[in-house]
Amino acid sequence: MSEFTTTEVIRTEGLIKRFGAVTALSGVSLYLRRGEVLGLVGDNGAGKSTLIKILTGFLQPDEGRIFIDGKEVRLRSVSHARSLGIETVYQDLALINELSVYHNMFLKRESLLNPFPLLNNQRMRRLAREYLGHMGVNIPSVDTEVAQLSGGQRQSIAIARAVYSQARILLLDEPLAAMGAKEGSLIMNLIRTLKSEGQVSIMMIAHNYAQVLEICDRVNLLQHGRIALDKPAAETSVEELTELVMREYRAGANQHRRAAAGL
Amino acid sequence: MAEDVLFAPPVKTEPEPMPKRPNSWLRVARLFLRQREASIVVVAIALIIYFQFSNQAFLSTQNLRTLSQFVAATAIISAGEVMLLICGEIDLSVGQVYALAPFIMYFANQAGLPLLVGLILGLIVCALVGLFNGLITVMLKVPSFITTLGTLFLINGLTLTISQGFPVLTPSEGWVNEILGHAAYAEIIWAVAIAVVMQIVLSWTRWGLHTVATGGNLLGASEVGVNVARIKIGNFILCSVLGGFAGTLEAFRITSIDPLAGGTDIMFMAVAGAVIGGTALTGGLGTIVGAFLGTLVLSILRDGFTLLGVSAFTFDIILGAAILVAMVLNVRLRLWREAGRE
Numbered sequence: 217m218s219e220f221t222t223t224e225v226i227r228t229e230g231l232i233k234r235f236g237a238v239t240a241l242s243g244v245s246l247y248l249r250r251g252e253v254l255g256l257v258g259d260n261g262a263g264k265s266t267l268i269k270i271l272t273g274f275l276q277p278d279e280g281r282i283f284i285d286g287k288e289v290r291l292r293s294v295s296h297a298r299s300l301g302i303e304t305v306y307q308d309l310a311l312i313n314e315l316s317v318y319h320n321m322f323l324k325r326e327s328l329l330n331p332f333p334l335l336n337n338q339r340m341r342r343l344a345r346e347y348l349g350h351m352g353v354n355i356p357s358v359d360t361e362v363a364q365l366s367g368g369q370r371q372s373i374a375i376a377r378a379v380y381s382q383a384r385i386l387l388l389d390e391p392l393a394a395m396g397a398k399e400g401s402l403i404m405n406l407i408r409t410l411k412s413e414g415q416v417s418i419m420m421i422a423h424n425y426a427q428v429l430e431i432c433d434r435v436n437l438l439q440h441g442r443i444a445l446d447k448p449a450a451e452t453s454v455e456e457l458t459e460l461v462m463r464e465y466r467a468g469a470n471q472h473r474r475a476a477a478g479l
Numbered sequence: 480m481a482e483d484v485l486f487a488p489p490v491k492t493e494p495e496p497m498p499k500r501p502n503s504w505l506r507v508a509r510l511f512l513r514q515r516e517a518s519i520v521v522v523a524i525a526l527i528i529y530f531q532f533s534n535q536a537f538l539s540t541q542n543l544r545t546l547s548q549f550v551a552a553t554a555i556i557s558a559g560e561v562m563l564l565i566c567g568e569i570d571l572s573v574g575q576v577y578a579l580a581p582f583i584m585y586f587a588n589q590a591g592l593p594l595l596v597g598l599i600l601g602l603i604v605c606a607l608v609g610l611f612n613g614l615i616t617v618m619l620k621v622p623s624f625i626t627t628l629g630t631l632f633l634i635n636g637l638t639l640t641i642s643q644g645f646p647v648l649t650p651s652e653g654w655v656n657e658i659l660g661h662a663a664y665a666e667i668i669w670a671v672a673i674a675v676v677m678q679i680v681l682s683w684t685r686w687g688l689h690t691v692a693t694g695g696n697l698l699g700a701s702e703v704g705v706n707v708a709r710i711k712i713g714n715f716i717l718c719s720v721l722g723g724f725a726g727t728l729e730a731f732r733i734t735s736i737d738p739l740a741g742g743t744d745i746m747f748m749a750v751a752g753a754v755i756g757g758t759a760l761t762g763g764l765g766t767i768v769g770a771f772l773g774t775l776v777l778s779i780l781r782d783g784f785t786l787l788g789v790s791a792f793t794f795d796i797i798l799g800a801a802i803l804v805a806m807v808l809n810v811r812l813r814l815w816r817e818a819g820r821e
Contacts, residue, residue, distance in 0.1 A: 274701075294701070294703070306699075306702050310700075311699060312691065312692045312763075313695055313696065315688070315695065319688060323688070323689075323692055323700075324703050324704045324705055326685050326688065328685070333685070335683050335684065335685065335688065337683075
C-alpha cells in the first residue's frame with residue numbers, strides 16, 4: 217500500500233441493523249479508500265452480508281451514517297446505490313436461470329433501440345462477448361441460458377456484470393466460494409488487474425484468510441456486528457485472525473454454558 | 480351440408496418466423512422442433528386433420544367463424560395470465576371483471592356517455608381491480624391464489640348487485656359495435672393483434688425481460704435492482720384490463736351483457752391454454768404465442784367434439800385427459816430439448 221490518495225470512497229459511522237430481536241450490526245464504523253482492496257472477514261452470522269446489503273442499498277440501516285465520496289447519503293434502493301457507482305456481486309449471484317448470459321449481464325442496464333422501447337439484443341450480445349473474452353471467461357455462447365452453466369462460469373458472469381457496469385466501488389460477497397482452483401485463480405487475477413488499474417475500490421467478503429491476505433491491502437474483522445480488528449494485510453497473519461475468531465468462539469461457548477447453568 | 484368446404488387456408492399455426500437455413504430441410508425441421516411451441520403446433524395440426532376427416536364441415540367458413548369465436552376471448556385473457564404466471568402469480572378473478580367491464584360501459588352509456596368513453600371507464604375499473612389484487616398480493620404478502628379468490632367472489636357479487644342479476648342488451652352505436660367485436664372476425668383480429676403486441680412486449684422490451692427475471696429469481700432480480708413489486712402489480716393490472724376488454728368484445732359480439740358471463744370457466748380455460756402452451760406455473764417460463772396456440776387447441780377440441788356430437792359430459796372427460804396428456808408431453812419434450820442443447 218504505497219501511493220493511495222487518502223480520499224475515502226466509503227465511510228460508515230455506527231451502523232446498526234436489527235431483524236426483530238436479532239441485532240445483526242451493532243455499530244459498524246469502517247472506511248474504504250480509493251483504489252484499495254479491503255477484505256472483510258468474520259465468522260458466520262457476524263453481519264458481513266447484512267453490511268454489504270446495506271452498502272448496496274438493498275437494506276436500510278436502523279441507525280448510523282453512510283458517506284460516499286465524503287458526502288453523507290441515505291441509500292434508498294439498489295438503483296440509487298448504483299447511480300453512485302456501487303455495484304455488488306452477491307453470494308447467491310443474483311442470476312436469472314431462465315435468461316441468457318447476455319440478458320443477465322445487462323439486466324437493469326439494457327441497451328435499447330432508441331427511439332423505440334425495444335431491446336437492442338445485437339448490441340448486448342456483442343458487448344457481452346467482448347467483456348467475457350477480455351476476462352478470459354469460457355462459455356459455449358452468450359445465448360446460453362445461465363441454468364446450463366457451471367458454478368464457476370456463473371460466478372465469472374456475475375463478476376463480469378459488476379465490473380463492466382462502470383462501477384467505482386465493487387462489493388464482492390464471497391467471490392471465491394464454490395470455485396475450482398482454475399476459476400478461483402482467474403477471479404484472483406481479475407481482482408489483481410482491477411487493483412493495478414486503480415479505477416475501482418473493492419470491498420470483498422471472504423472466508424479463506426490466506427487468500428484475503430494475499431490479495432487485499434487491508435483487513436477488517438467483523439465480530440458480533442462490530443469491527444474488531446482493522447489492520448493492513450501486511451501487518452496481520454492467518455494466525456492472528458484465527459486466534460481472534462477462536463477466542464471469541466470460546467467466549468461465546470462459555471457464555472452459553474453459563475446461561476445453560478442458569479448463572 | 481358439406482358443399483362449400485374450404486380446404487385452404489387452414490388456421491394459421493406458425494409460431495415465430497423460423498431461421499432460414501436453405502441447405503437442409505432436416506435442419507429446419509430440427510430447429511422447429513427445438514422451439515418451445517413446436518409440440519403444440521403439431522398437436523393442433525393433428526387435431527385439425529382428425530376433425531376434418533371425421534366431419535367435412537370442420538374447415539367450413541361457418542365453423543371457422545365459430546372456432547374463431549371460441550378462441551378469441553379466451554386467448555386475450557390467456558395473454559394476460561401468461562404475463563402473471565411468468566412473474567410467479569395468478570389471477571383467478573379475471574373471469575369476473577370480464578362480466579363487470581361491459582356493465583360499467585352499459586351504465587355509463589345509460590348516463591348519456593358515448594360507448595367508447597364507457598368502454599374506457601370499464602377498463603379503468605378493471606385496472607383498479609388489478610391494482611387492488613396487486614397491492615394486496617405484493618404489499619400484504621397474501622398469495623395471489625387467495626387474493627384473487629377473494630376478489631373473484633367480491634366482483635361477482637358486485638356485478639350481480641349492480642345488474643340486479645338480469646342481462647341487458649348491448650347499446651348500439653353502429654361502427655363502434657362492428658369494430659369492437661360485432662363484425663365477423665373482429666374479435667379474433669383483436670385477439671391476434673393483442674397476442675402479437677404482448678409477445679413483443681414479453682420478448683423485446685425491458686418490461687418483458689424484468690417479468691421473466693421476477694418470476695425466475697425473485698430475490699436475485701430485486702438485488703440487481705428490478706422493481707419486482709412494480710412488475711407484479713403492473714401485470715395484475717394488465718391481466719385485469721385484458722379480461723375486461725375480452726368481456727366487452729364478447730358483449731358486442733353476442734349483443735347482450737350477462738352478469739354471469741365468463742366466470743371461472745373462461746378463466747380456467749385461459750390458464751389451461753397457457754399451461755398447455757408451455758407456461759410454467761412456477762414462474763419464469765412461458766410465451767404468449769404458446770398460450771394462444773394452447774387456447775386454439777382447447778377450442779379445436781371443444782368445437783370438434785361438438786361437431787361430432789359428443790356430449791358435454793364426455794367432453795369434460797376428454798378435455799381433462801387432453802390437458803394431462805399435453806402436460807406430460809410438454810415436460811418430456813422440454814427435457815428432450817434441454818438435453819439436445821448441450
